[in-house]
Amino acid sequence: GINPFDEPNVKESKDNTGVLLEKFRKTGLLEAEDAVTLRAKPDFQKFLSGIPVRGYLAFLVFIERSAKTQRILAGLRKALAERYKIPVLLGYGPRYLHSIGQLYKGGPEKGAFVFVLNQEGKDPRVPGAPYTFGQLKKAQAIGDLQAVKSRALPVLCLDLGKNVESGLTALTQAFRKLKKA
Secondary structure (H helix, E strand, C coil): CCCCCCCHHHHHHHHHHHHHHHHHHHHCCCCCCCCECHHHCCCHHHHHHCCCCCCEEEEEECCCCCHHHHHHHHHHHHHHHHHHCCCEEEEECCHHHHCCHHHHHHCCCCEEEEEEECCCCCCCECCCCCCEHHHHHHHHHHHHHHHHHCCCCCEEEEECCCCHHHHHHHHHHHHHCCCCC
């Protein structure tokens, strides 16, 4: 029942991003209020228990895509899918916003979402804008996070810091330590 040419929920995320960038322009602040680090020991068990019956888990990652990060995430997806007997999806942001983003927010409310952010290393400025490409990407992540949260869907937002590979490895280890559902 989703019209692929009418994407109101994709526009919602874009509108949220615009508001965040305007706030950043005025205040210099751009933070995901709910983002936690792995040091904060998020309650993954509670999060996973919130996945709807016949639902799915989606990792929405706003990190650099490399062969190593893809390998780590593929292993995590496979382990979680086998352990919990659910589909585990992966979308790299902001790209997924224009492909499956509408389904996540406008389709059946069956998803649970893990947003994964990081602190950018080299971060060039967007020409003619008062922010960097990393700040733009973070605003897009937060804008979509707000749109998903507005639907009262299970959401977890993790900030891996600057070392993405070690953060993903720690995330994988944290999920593997969980009790089987």
